[in-house]
Amino acid sequence: GGVDLNNILNFTSEHYAKPDPQMFGVAKNKNVIIIHLESFQQFLINYKLDGKEVTPFLNSLYNSKDMYSFANFFNQVGQGKTSDAENMLETSTYGLPQGSLFSALGSENTFQGAPAILNQEAGYSSAVFHGNNGSFWNRNSVYPNLGYQNFFDASYFNQDANNLSEYGLKDKLLFHDSVKYLEHLQQPFYAKFITVSNHFPYNLDKKNTDFQPASTGDKSIDNYFVTAHYLDQAVKEFFDYLKKSGLYDNSVIMLYGDHYGISDTRNLKLAKLLGKSSSTWSDYDNTQLQRVPFMLHIPGKTDGGVQKQYGGEIDVLPTLLHLLGINSQKYLQFGTDLFSPDHDQTVAFRNDNYITPKYTVTGNTIYENGSGNVITHPSAAVKKELDQSGQKVTRELSLSDALNNKNLLRFYVPNGFTPVDPKNYDYQNDYY
Numbered sequence: 285g286g287v288d289l290n291n292i293l294n295f296t297s298e299h300y301a302k303p304d305p306q307m308f309g310v311a312k313n314k315n316v317i318i319i320h321l322e323s324f325q326q327f328l329i330n331y332k333l334d335g336k337e338v339t340p341f342l343n344s345l346y347n348s349k350d351m352y353s354f355a356n357f358f359n360q361v362g363q364g365k366t367s368d369a370e371n372m373l374e375t376s377t378y379g380l381p382q383g384s385l386f387s388a389l390g391s392e393n394t395f396q397g398a399p400a401i402l403n404q405e406a407g408y409s410s411a412v413f414h415g416n417n418g419s420f421w422n423r424n425s426v427y428p429n430l431g432y433q434n435f436f437d438a439s440y441f442n443q444d445a446n447n448l449s450e451y452g453l454k455d456k457l458l459f460h461d462s463v464k465y466l467e468h469l470q471q472p473f474y475a476k477f478i479t480v481s482n483h484f485p486y487n488l489d490k491k492n493t494d495f496q497p498a499s500t501g502d503k504s505i506d507n508y509f510v511t512a513h514y515l516d517q518a519v520k521e522f523f524d525y526l527k528k529s530g531l532y533d534n535s536v537i538m539l540y541g542d543h544y545g546i547s548d549t550r551n552l553k554l555a556k557l558l559g560k561s562s563s564t565w566s567d568y569d570n571t572q573l574q575r576v577p578f579m580l581h582i583p584g585k586t587d588g589g590v591q592k593q594y595g596g597e598i599d600v601l602p603t604l605l606h607l608l609g610i611n612s613q614k615y616l617q618f619g620t621d622l623f624s625p626d627h628d629q630t631v632a633f634r635n636d637n638y639i640t641p642k643y644t645v646t647g648n649t650i651y652e653n654g655s656g657n658v659i660t661h662p663s664a665a666v667k668k669e670l671d672q673s674g675q676k677v678t679r680e681l682s683l684s685d686a687l688n689n690k691n692l693l694r695f696y697v698p699n700g701f702t703p704v705d706p707k708n709y710d711y712q713n714d715y716y
């Protein structure tokens with residue numbers, strides 16, 4: 285047999301969640317500015333290290349009614365890390381069980397990604413700003429397939445040794461030095477900024493920070509707070525520019541953390557800083573730490589605040605499309621609109637584990653959220669509920685894999701959508 289497109293369409297159309305009419309189109313024709321917070325975990329938000337806020341600016345955003353801030357938003361990446369996050373946000377399909385979809389399939393596959401959809405449905409231009417070489421994660425080949433019109437990679441920036449951290453241009457410079465390009469984009473635009481300074485092993489020269497590291501003795505954990513603080517300052521400087529230029533008032537600003545910065549094995553050392561004991565630390569705790577920030581500024585909306593619904597990276601594209609007043613129903617997407625009353629709150633991880641508002645399930649172990657207690661003898665009702673959730677997660681992941689591994693979007697052209705021709709896009713640097 286093999287899975288065909290019909291199975292996938294059956295799943296996605298049944299799974300589709302219609303928009304909340306109060307939210308549909310509230311950001312119609314606004315620019316979209318996406319700020320990728322590298323390796324940034326939710327626990328940093330409102331966290332104080334030795335009495336000092338690590339990320340005071342992001343905290344102020346998180347705590348403000350001018351932002352829709354999500355308390356239970358999870359990263360769902362696999363080994364493709366940043367590239368898996370990008371793929372999920374741009375396409376609402378999952379990364380692969382092994383490796384990076386961008387690297388393995390991204391040069392050849394047909395995508396119906398955000399830049400193409402927004403361009404065709406609403407005339408958006410598009411750009412990525414990233415201070416690393418364009419070949420990293422195969423971006424040079426993948427972005428044309430997503431329909432990105434512009435890719436400002438390292439070659440567009442001054443790469444003096446002083447300006448660089450391990451994965452490219454320091455974040456403050458990325459934002460500052462991008463403005464001259466951003467200001468030439470036709471509005472409305474869809475623009476993504478991928479930061480790098482808060483990346484393992486979290487090195488930053490003393491000149492760029494006066495923030496004191498933690499003292500667990502694990503250098504990467506200790507310095508994680510230093511580079512996160514630097515990223516926070518970089519985002520603040522960019523917001524200052526956005527407000528001064530007026531872009532703040534006509535742009536949706538989306539911030540998200542792509543994946544964990546501290547690995548499960550290091551969490552045992554992190555535990556103490558979180559007021560937990562390493563002796564009772566479990567997969568439950570590791571899973572809770574997969575929360576990452578997701579925050580949305582929508583011009584004119586001042587009734588945001590902390591949102592409690594569960595969701596993840598797979599849900600971003602349908603959410604965004606609906607805010608912009610674009611119907612997502614004809615596109616083949618595995619996530620659901622976070623604001624929809626029908627939003628699916630089961631969050632699938634790439635290894636088939638999952639979390640719901642009530643339970644965290646890792647392998648065969650069920651934990652109760654909140655207490656973290658293992659449920660050894662679930663009631664018949666709980667067992668039935670979780671069997672269904674588990675089956676849905678497995679099915680969803682395998683359908684997404686079939687779609688991508690077999691490049692099935694070649695055979696599915698949504699009504700009115702023109703397949704992307706990657707030859708239309710050339711990112712050669714003509715500026716210098």
Ligand code: GP9
Pocket residue numbers: 364365366367416420451478480483
């Ligand atoms: C570098 C970058 C890092 O270009 O986006 O990716 P990661 O190592 O986090 O997957």
Ligand code: MN
Pocket residue numbers: 322323365366367542543
């Ligand atoms: Mn990353």
